[in-house]
Amino acid sequence: MGMIAYAKAGGEMARVFRLLTAAVGMLAIVSVSADSADDLTPPASFRNWYHVNTMVIAKGSPLFEAMGGMHNVYVNSTGETALKQGGPYPDETVFLVDLHEFTISDGSYVEGPRKATAIMLKDKKKYASTGGWGWQAWVGGDPAKPIVTDATKQCFECHQARKDHDYVYSTYIP
Amino acid sequence: MGMIAYAKAGGEMARVFRLLTAAVGMLAIVSVSADSADDLTPPASFRNWYHVNTMVIAKGSPLFEAMGGMHNVYVNSTGETALKQGGPYPDETVFLVDLHEFTISDGSYVEGPRKATAIMLKDKKKYASTGGWGWQAWVGGDPAKPIVTDATKQCFECHQARKDHDYVYSTYIP
Numbered sequence: 001m002g003m004i005a006y007a008k009a010g011g012e013m014a015r016v017f018r019l020l021t022a023a024v025g026m027l028a029i030v031s032v033s034a035d036s037a038d039d040l041t042p043p044a045s046f047r048n049w050y051h052v053n054t055m056v057i058a059k060g061s062p063l064f065e066a067m068g069g070m071h072n073v074y075v076n077s078t079g080e081t082a083l084k085q086g087g088p089y090p091d092e093t094v095f096l097v098d099l100h101e102f103t104i105s106d107g108s109y110v111e112g113p114r115k116a117t118a119i120m121l122k123d124k125k126k127y128a129s130t131g132g133w134g135w136q137a138w139v140g141g142d143p144a145k146p147i148v149t150d151a152t153k154q155c156f157e158c159h160q161a162r163k164d165h166d167y168v169y170s171t172y173i174p
Numbered sequence: 175m176g177m178i179a180y181a182k183a184g185g186e187m188a189r190v191f192r193l194l195t196a197a198v199g200m201l202a203i204v205s206v207s208a209d210s211a212d213d214l215t216p217p218a219s220f221r222n223w224y225h226v227n228t229m230v231i232a233k234g235s236p237l238f239e240a241m242g243g244m245h246n247v248y249v250n251s252t253g254e255t256a257l258k259q260g261g262p263y264p265d266e267t268v269f270l271v272d273l274h275e276f277t278i279s280d281g282s283y284v285e286g287p288r289k290a291t292a293i294m295l296k297d298k299k300k301y302a303s304t305g306g307w308g309w310q311a312w313v314g315g316d317p318a319k320p321i322v323t324d325a326t327k328q329c330f331e332c333h334q335a336r337k338d339h340d341y342v343y344s345t346y347i348p
Contacts, residue, residue, distance in 0.1 A: 048224060051225035054246060054285055055283065056230055056283035057282045057283075058283060059281065061281025061282050106236065107234030108231045108232065109231075109283070110229055111227045173288075
């Protein structure tokens with residue numbers, strides 16, 4: 001799940017998320033346009049998408065403060081076949097991280113309320129400067145509370161490490 | 175997620191699972207027919223069902239030996255509306271627990287290979303003696319390796335505690 005690459009995301013990402021007490025699975029830092037994700041909106045139907053996998057970032061992780069929680073990852077039907085092949089993904093593919101709080105009850109990690117949602121949407125032309133993906137995240141999944149103001153800095157730099165997998169960290173687990 | 179009730183499942187359940195080094199989310203002990211689940215088979219398409227929630231049973235849990243792992247819970251489309259209402263569920267509803275191993279990498283809990291799948295299938299008449307649900311589980315999700323030989327003992331007793339929710343532990347998390 002690319003924990004090492006995640007860990008490299010560093011200060012800018014952590015700062016953004018600390019300010020918002022929210023957190024997400026798709027972030028980083030490089031150098032291109034800051035507003036390519038302005039037109040993205042949270043997909044309404046993602047809970048009916050294909051559940052890719054789940055990851056829990058717990059207190060022992062250096063990423064806990066920035067993006068602790070239960071990461072439920074989904075992909076829309078457009079990307080499902082490519083996921084099983086390890087990419088590359090066709091245009092209109094959307095990955096979504098549904099990030100939830102969790103509580104620990106007698107050794108079990110139990111899912112709680114939503115903290116944030118984050119998406120990466122494939123459009124090779126439109127988002128050519130950020131790997132062909134548009135990026136955005138929302139506090140609590142609320143369309144009125146976008147987090148990403150500079151997709152390159154906040155998202156793409158970290159995902160660059162996964163270029164061989166079309167910039168996607170999540171893997172198919174049969 | 176009913177950890178207390180889970181914990182009451184006790185010796186019989188633990189014994190079965192220890193023997194199989196597999197584990198599941200739906201078990202218990204009471205007193206009716208032993209073969210009501212003989213005709214159940216693992217649903218082929220559950221990965222495209224609605225992802226209900228995820229729970230991780232980790233080493234600190236008294237249930238770890240019996241059913242440790244990442245429990246990804248799904249429901250078929252028949253039960254989706256009822257889930258959001260907290261039950262009761264119409265006939266043909268199927269809940270499925272897709273139980274996976276996990277590894278802990280630098281404080282993150284990362285999903286691994288499948289350990290088992292478990293289902294509860296609603297048929298009020300056919301399974302009247304076990305709350306209107308049929309129960310079965312399979313090691314590694316393999317149809318040739320069913321786990322449940324006595325649904326009453328291995329499944330229903332524990333789920334009885336959730337009678338007010340039509341015997342379902344999982345809850346809808348918007």
